[in-house]
Amino acid sequence: MLDEYSSAIVHIIDDDESVRSALQRLFRSVGIQARSYDAAQKFIAEKGAEVPGCIVLDVRLPGIGGLEFQEQLADFGINLPIIMITGHGDVPMTVRAMKAGAVDFLSKPFRDQDLLDAVASALARDRARRASDAEAEVLRERFRLLSPREQEVMMLATAGLMNKQIAGRLGLSEVTVKIHRRAAMLKMEAETLAELVRMADKIGRP
Amino acid sequence: MLKSGGGKKSDPEAIVLVIDDDDSVRESLVRLFRSVHLTAFSFSSTAEFWERRLPDVPSCLVLDVRLPGVSGLDFQKQLIGGSIEVPIIFMTGHGDIPMTTQAMKAGAVDFLLKPFREQDMLDAVNQALDRDRKRRLDRAVVQDLRRRFHELTPREREVLPLVAAGLLNREIAAHLGVSEITVKVHRGSLMRKLHAKSVPDLVRMADLLKENFSALATPGESS
Numbered sequence: 173m174l175d176e177y178s179s180a181i182v183h184i185i186d187d188d189e190s191v192r193s194a195l196q197r198l199f200r201s202v203g204i205q206a207r208s209y210d211a212a213q214k215f216i217a218e219k220g221a222e223v224p225g226c227i228v229l230d231v232r233l234p235g236i237g238g239l240e241f242q243e244q245l246a247d248f249g250i251n252l253p254i255i256m257i258t259g260h261g262d263v264p265m266t267v268r269a270m271k272a273g274a275v276d277f278l279s280k281p282f283r284d285q286d287l288l289d290a291v292a293s294a295l296a297r298d299r300a301r302r303a304s305d306a307e308a309e310v311l312r313e314r315f316r317l318l319s320p321r322e323q324e325v326m327m328l329a330t331a332g333l334m335n336k337q338i339a340g341r342l343g344l345s346e347v348t349v350k351i352h353r354r355a356a357m358l359k360m361e362a363e364t365l366a367e368l369v370r371m372a373d374k375i376g377r378p
Numbered sequence: 379m380l381k382s383g384g385g386k387k388s389d390p391e392a393i394v395l396v397i398d399d400d401d402s403v404r405e406s407l408v409r410l411f412r413s414v415h416l417t418a419f420s421f422s423s424t425a426e427f428w429e430r431r432l433p434d435v436p437s438c439l440v441l442d443v444r445l446p447g448v449s450g451l452d453f454q455k456q457l458i459g460g461s462i463e464v465p466i467i468f469m470t471g472h473g474d475i476p477m478t479t480q481a482m483k484a485g486a487v488d489f490l491l492k493p494f495r496e497q498d499m500l501d502a503v504n505q506a507l508d509r510d511r512k513r514r515l516d517r518a519v520v521q522d523l524r525r526r527f528h529e530l531t532p533r534e535r536e537v538l539p540l541v542a543a544g545l546l547n548r549e550i551a552a553h554l555g556v557s558e559i560t561v562k563v564h565r566g567s568l569m570r571k572l573h574a575k576s577v578p579d580l581v582r583m584a585d586l587l588k589e590n591f592s593a594l595a596t597p598g599e600s601s
Contacts, residue, residue: 258475260474262473262475262489262491263470263473263474263475263478263489263491266473266475266478266479266489267478267488267489270479270482270483271482271488276479276483277475277478277479278479279475279476280473288407329578330578331576331578332575332576332577332578332579333576334576335561346489364543364544365543365544365545365577365578365581366542366544366581366584368544369577369578369581369582370581370585373582
């Protein structure tokens with residue numbers, strides 16, 4: 173299962189050198205690339221988030237704690253899934269991490285297989301998010317290539333206005349509206365109005 | 379069991395369901411909820427819970443992870459298996475991380491270690507009830523749509539995907555081998571029955587139907 177993710181990178185953030193090397197060894201043994209950092213700031217500085225992957229993070233880090241870091245990543249717009257590990261966990265900490273979106277929370281010592289399962293889950297989640305983000309980005313790119321008028325007509329048409337209403341709203345002739353509409357569909361690569369509606373909805377989402 | 383009763387005028391707006399085998403815990407929780415005007419029902423076991431007819435209103439469960447008979451986590455699985463989506467808040471006197479993680483992964487709203495601050499419990503309950511209100515609203519929209527879809531005649535169901543695709547009446551008529559007037563009649567009728575104000579409206583409804591009821595894929599389309 174993990175071998176589908178040969179291009180993904182697991183980022184290990186733990187101040188304990190023995191943990192870092194043990195985890196590196198574990199991931200390498202199953203063919204997953206791993207990078208390790210002894211501090212959270214180093215991960216951010218090295219821009220690890222640009223390739224598919226996930227983060228394995230110790231909750232107790234000097235400087236910035238794992239939970240605060242989780243929040244910071246979100247603020248930075250870094251969406252890599254996170255697996256928390258800890259030697260001294262407690263329930264409130266676990267709940268807080270899980271509510272903040274951690275994929276899993278493992279207490280040391282954990283079984284290797286449990287970590288591998290969590291990583292597989294995390295990488296699957298990351299891949300799915302990238303796919304849907306990529307799709308939205310392709311659509312946004314196409315939309316950007318529409319003329320302003322074409323964009324207006326597309327948004328009004330997908331909101332449900334008829335050509336006549338769009339013409340009235342924009343002060344254009346119906347014929348002109350039809351031309352813009354057809355151009356929009358062509359450039360967006362939508363074969364039907366239904367497809368155009370779905371594209372508009374995907375673009376519209378943040 | 380949770381869905382019986384329907385939303386009657388006499389029903390509370392929302393209910394909190396407490397399951398704990400410890401009498402004093404149950405009683406103090408019920409007191410706490412009533413003090414903020416929340417209706418609360420309590421049960422000493424999950425068996426008792428299954429037996430009870432409850433109003434069909436926004437609800438949430440507050441239960442101890444360690445219950446005699448069925449563990450809280452197994453009960454959570456049973457609910458999920460029975461498609462009962464009432465949000466759950468777990469309590470425990472002996473938290474352990476694997477249990478907490480499991481509960482959270484399975485969708486628990488919160489997991490509170492006893493003794494917990496009353497405010498934390500109230501915050502969790504409010505969050506859980508909000509979640510349930512939203513879920514019920516979304517579900518009602520889908521059920522309403524499904525009801526309206528069932529009012530369509532077979533012919534209207536054939537015309538629906540063609541209209542949603544944006545085909546002109548003339549094109550639909552050719553496709554189905556009927557007159558344009560017939561198509562117009564079906565189109566008007568199906569839009570009216572579904573309460574669709576435009577073709578894009580119809581597209582979104584058709585997609586919502588497909589998402590929720592793959593068995594109801596309209597004819598002429600692959601689901």
